[in-house]
Structures are given as structure tokens and as C-alpha cells.
Amino acid sequence: MPALLDTRSTGRLSLQAQSGSRSFLGGAATPTAGFNQDYLGPTIIVKNGYLAAEVTNALKSPVSTHWHGFLVPGEHDGGPHLPIAPGKSWQPEMHVAQDPATVWYHSHIHERTAEQVYFGLAGVIHITDGDDDARGLPSAYGVDDLTLVLQDRRFDDAGRMIYDPSMMDVMHGFAGNYLLVNGQAGATAVVPQGIVRLRLLNGSNARIYTLFFGDTRPMHLVATDGGFLPAPIALDRLSLAPGERAEVLVDMSDGGAAVMMSDPAQPYGVLPFEVDPALPVRITRLPDKLDGVLEDLAGSEVQTRLVSLDMGMGGMMTGGGAFAINGRPYDMERIDFAVAQGSVERWRIRSTMVAHPFHIHGVRFRVLSENGAAPRPENTGWKDTLLVPGEAEIIARFDQPARQETPYMFHCHILEHEDAGMMGQFTVT
Numbered sequence: 001m002p003a004l005l006d007t008r009s010t011g012r013l014s015l016q017a018q019s020g021s022r023s024f025l026g027g028a029a030t031p032t033a034g035f036n037q038d039y040l041g042p043t044i045i046v047k048n049g050y051l052a053a054e055v056t057n058a059l060k061s062p063v064s065t066h067w068h069g070f071l072v073p074g075e076h077d078g079g080p081h082l083p084i085a086p087g088k089s090w091q092p093e094m095h096v097a098q099d100p101a102t103v104w105y106h107s108h109i110h111e112r113t114a115e116q117v118y119f120g121l122a123g124v125i126h127i128t129d130g131d132d133d134a135r136g137l138p139s140a141y142g143v144d145d146l147t148l149v150l151q152d153r154r155f156d157d158a159g160r161m162i163y164d165p166s167m168m169d170v171m172h173g174f175a176g177n178y179l180l181v182n183g184q185a186g187a188t189a190v191v192p193q194g195i196v197r198l199r200l201l202n203g204s205n206a207r208i209y210t211l212f213f214g215d216t217r218p219m220h221l222v223a224t225d226g227g228f229l230p231a232p233i234a235l236d237r238l239s240l241a242p243g244e245r246a247e248v249l250v251d252m253s254d255g256g257a258a259v260m261m262s263d264p265a266q267p268y269g270v271l272p273f274e275v276d277p278a279l280p281v282r283i284t285r286l287p288d289k290l291d292g293v294l295e296d297l298a299g300s301e302v303q304t305r306l307v308s309l310d311m312g313m314g315g316m317m318t319g320g321g322a323f324a325i326n327g328r329p330y331d332m333e334r335i336d337f338a339v340a341q342g343s344v345e346r347w348r349i350r351s352t353m354v355a356h357p358f359h360i361h362g363v364r365f366r367v368l369s370e371n372g373a374a375p376r377p378e379n380t381g382w383k384d385t386l387l388v389p390g391e392a393e394i395i396a397r398f399d400q401p402a403r404q405e406t407p408y409m410f411h412c413h414i415l416e417h418e419d420a421g422m423m424g425q426f427t428v429t
Ligand code: C2O
Pocket: 066, 068, 106, 108, 243, 359, 361, 409, 411, 413
């Protein structure tokens, strides 16, 4: 498990973006970056209330720290308009006021996000209210409550992690030849003989996972990006696109070994699980109900917007570039949408060429439809990132403010697409 950084008693969070070095496969070392460590960052525990953060940049190039999933004003959001120069620090004083959820943080410098996240500038945040015992949910970090960051990475023959996207890699998103879980190749999860909670983050640049267990045991989805569901949903398969999180419960009480895999069509191993009977078993049955509240926003929208995630050569000829939204590549100087604070909007998202994982900063949304049909069960909860193969309609209330100087982003979370221009920005006033 990543190191823990518990902010609950102090209300303070101190991170340093720093360079590191790691030999991932036992061979040659790779220069990496991380927060407070060589690669990735600690798992941060926060509770609602005041949170004074300080992020120091000990790297040689600008970084930022975007809290992906935090519902905080644009000036605290850590997007491309909030770079931290080398040697400098950034001190957002935030008020966390949202439902318990697994969210994350990562650098977000325009045109550098893919590379910076790839080499390690990302980590997980648990927003917790301390009531998981009452919910009947596992909560012992690293014992029955595992945080799992899935990332594919490309290694050369010497074992060095490389990032050298070709034109094709940008088109398809940069894919790796090894799978890392929490920065480790060949990891195994050792768990108690009971119910285990997995907090999954797809921290890959582009790879979409379709997770399942080799022995077909179900995954019981309890939370999506923005918080708990009203009740667990049993799934045989779980799709997880870049930027998405899911919390699932898995029953390991049979004591047998199980392997989490991906891609039923062309399966590969993600993470083997081993039961250690000596580990304390705290939860032995699945909860029937949870306390997630899914507000029905449909019908209260005051605005409908179309968001076309454009990719292809057509745009280039019209000067629009190959990666764009609504025909226009990202421009830091242009505000694409002005949203009224407190209002509800319906956004119709349309993907071109491939399925794009669509993300909006500063809000959580509900999915109204996917390709004209009711959303898939795993997309019925609160989301901030949604894989759109075709078309989807989402609805959100934009409660948090974002001024013109520090607008919110909306973009494809295939990081190569985002960096290439498949991003827009909006104010909320
Ligand atoms: Cu995960 Cu714009 O961010």
C-alpha cells in the first residue's frame, strides 16, 4: 500500500513534488517523480472541514496539483492555471464539504500532464467521515481496505520505464507493456478471510480495464467517483477508464486464491489475491444497504450543452487541430462555457473515433443516458469521469465557483488526448 498521510487531526496537508529513481523490474533504474516519495504519492485521508494544504515544487519544471474529485472553488482546483514554479509552493486553504469518496490528485500542466502523471505525479485521497463501521464496510487500511492504483507502463529491454509517444500513441493513447499496481510490477494482494474492500483507481494514461475475477466471483460495487451507492450492485465485470474510481467489496471467505484480471476477450492478470488466515477478519457479510443518496436532478436543468469530443484529420484542415472539443482545440485564454452558479445543466457528450473518458472539474454528475438507453448499473451513482462510447447525457448542479482567472476544465482523461487539445474550460459565477 502507498504510505498513509492522515490529515484528520491537524487539518494540514503538506506535499512536495520531488524527483526520484526506481528500478521497477529489478533492472535499470528510471528517473521518476512523486509526492513526498520516489514514485506516486501517499494516500491522503481527509475529513470534512478546513484543510490547509501546502504543495512545494522541488522539481525543475512547473507542476500543479489538481484534486480530481474535490468539490472546491476553481482557485483551489490545481488545474493548468495554477502552476507551481520550481522552488515555489502553493497554499490552497480549502473547505472540504462532501460525501465520503475515493478521489485523487495529480499534476495538470497543459501539454505536460500525460508525461508528469506517467512518471509518478499522482496519488489517492480518501474522504472519510469515520462511519464505515456503522455501514458495515471494511476500513483497515492495507488489511481489508486496499487502495489499488492501476497503471500500465512501457518498459524497454533494460527494464527502464519509457515515455516516447509516437503519432500513433497520441491517437490511441500511450499504452504500456507492463501493469503496475501501486507502482509495483508483479504485486500480490494478501487479504484476510472475509469481505475485502478494493478502492480502485485507473491512473493509466489511456488504458481502459474491464475487470473481473478469474474464478467469476462477483465484485459488489459500493461507491463510484463521487460517493456511495444506495445499495451494493453485484457485477461480474467492471469497466474502469482513465480517471475513474470504483470501490468494490469482494468476498474472500472461501479462503481460496483468486486473480483479478482484465479484458475478458483477451485476458491478462492484474492482481493475484492470497488469503492469509492469520489476518484479522472484521467484516463477514455484505451490507444490504448503504447510505449513498442519489439526487434526481432531471427536469431542473436550465441549460443544455453539446460537447463533441473531436478527433481526426478534418479539424486540421479547417485549422481546428486534430484534437478538440466542439471543433476547437484547448486554449488557455478562451472560456468555452459560462455556467451560472447553483444552476443545473444537462450536457450531451459525443465521442468521435474512439470511446473517450470524459471528466468535469468541480462537480459530480449523474448519468441520464448512455447511447439513448438507461445508464449501465455501474454508472448510476455519482460520477466525475465517464467513458463515452458514442453518446451520453449527464446532469449536474454547479455549486462551486470558478472565476475567469482559474476556470474549471472539462476534458478527455486519455492524457495524450487532453494534452493535444481535447479540453475546454468554463467559469461558474
Ligand atoms: Cu484528473 Cu482535469 O483531471
